[in-house]
Amino acid sequence: MRGPQAAWWGASLGAMLAYVGAVLLSFPPTLLFFLRQGNWGFVPLSGEPAIRWYGWLIDIALGALAGFVVGRFLPRRPPWALLWWIAAASWLALAWHERQWFLR
């Protein structure tokens, strides 16, 4: 089915790819919030703790927007089940990425 449904499908895929890419591959770039200084920036500063969550949320929104636009041009909507598998695989990959917290 072409049209809005494919666009929503694309929005979810784009949001997931942007988030997983930002966390695991540092792409797309993530906006950082430096706690002690109260500043924002894209380049990590040594010795300065930074929050990435806010930047990741922006990445999700931009990924969803890009996916929505691209999805509108898909000839037909891919299966919804594919999104479920991508979501499950993404969460497992992210969990593996965080394993160091449980090995200390």
Added chain:
Amino acid sequence: MNPVVTVLLLILHGLSAVLLLGAVTHQALALWWPAHEQGAAWWHSLRAVHPERYVRAVVVLFGFTVLLGTIDYTPFRLFARQEYLDAHVPWATGLFELKEHAAAIGLALLPAYWAVWHEPNEAGARRALTTFLAAVTWWNFLVGHVVNNMRGL
């Protein structure tokens, strides 16, 4: 941020999560085990809902819960995680990181969840995405409680 506001937001975050938990659990139960006949038992009533009526509530509550948690994230990092969790109970930090990732994946799935409930003849996809969101909600609710019990705001 004023500590009173931080705690107030945390309580609202929890209350919003409770409402979300109820909505998405009712919806998932009604999808997997719909009540076909009339019955007076509470277990029957739990499943005898119109799952399509919960879609908007789930989307709004999911977004609202994440928003409240996001506002409270800076004090959490400063006063709970940085000062205590990372050094003394790193596994709790790990659980919280997994909570963040689950919330992000759940947010990303909301457009598909919304669309699948507006497309006819997609019972399997509705089950799959609703169950995923229900699992994310339960996971985040339980982890949030555990971590907050370790070191709250």
